Amino acid sequence: MAEAGEDELAAAEEQLRLALGIHGLDRGRTRAIVLAGLGHVQLEQGDTGRALATWQAFLDCATGVRSVRVDNGPAGITARLRSVPAGPAAQALRERIAGLG
Structure with a gap:
């Protein structure tokens, strides 16, 4: 997959932030999916x-949500975490994800 340009990433982040701000976007599944995507864009x-x-x-947000897309989120995050330098926040996230299994 080709890397997205800075303008495309900025536009994607803006769209995801707008989606989070939509009144009524309180369904856990939808909100969780948007947050997973937003984290990827930020990375x-x-x-x-x-x-x-x-x-x-x-x-x-994903706690208690039953959804294949949400269930697959931690695996996707774990794969992306391989490129993140070690640090307390990254380690805390790794440990939290490991505790899900």
Whole structure:
């Protein structure tokens, strides 16, 4: 897959943020899916700290949600975490995901 340009990533982030702000986007499944995608975009933009925080929010939101897409989220995050330098926030996220299994 080709890397997205900075403008495309900024547009994607804006769209995901707007989706989070939509009144009524309180269904856990939808909100969790948006948060997972937003974290990926933030990581692609090089904002590791925000991505990790967003993925923590994803895990909070995903608790108790029954959905294949949400269930697959932690595996996708784990794969992306391989490129994240070690640090307390990354380690906390890794441990939290490991505790899900």
